[in-house]
Amino acid sequence: MNKNRWTPIILCIIASLILTIIPYQVHSAPPVEQNTIIIDINGNGDYTSIKDGIENATPTTILLVKNGIYKENNLAINKKITINGEAPSTTIVDCNGENGFILESKYVEISNLKIINTKEYAIYIATDSGNCIISTCTIVKSTAGIAVQIQSSSNTISNCKLIGNEKI
Secondary structure: OHHHHHHHHHHHHHHHHHHHHOOOOOOOOOOOOOOEEEEOOOOOOOEOOHHHHHHHOOOOOEEEEOOEEEEOOOEEEOOOOEEEEOOOOOEEEEEEEEOOEEEOOOOOEEEOOEEEEEOOEEEEEOOOOOOOEEEOOEEEOOOOOEEEEEOOOOOEEEOOEEEOOOEO
């Protein structure tokens, strides 16, 4: 009977010894590499257009868009990137009567931009493009009245001003 009482204690001691003898290492996940691309209409960055920045970005790249008026449209994004303007009052994307941003990838982030003069929509989030974030943007009335057209789920629109738009 005494033998049965000591068996669990002896097993715990043996297990503890084995765990301290066997070397083990904790491996952390490698950091995600993030490149930063500077977009400056005045030529003081990596590119002068948002479109060129998007085309040359790798996944997880951050595009920092400097103040200015960028006359660009139909900006298709098919990779996980972040586009961050300096301020929505001074970083303006004039779509010249055409559509604005077309998000065709998951986890795209757009912030601190003013999007004006659009045709059908300022931002379109396609069916397979969930988990996108649109924040601190100002979208001024588009011709069709659609500020953000969303065809997927789990997206976040926050702290945005929709001026004169009939639909979101």
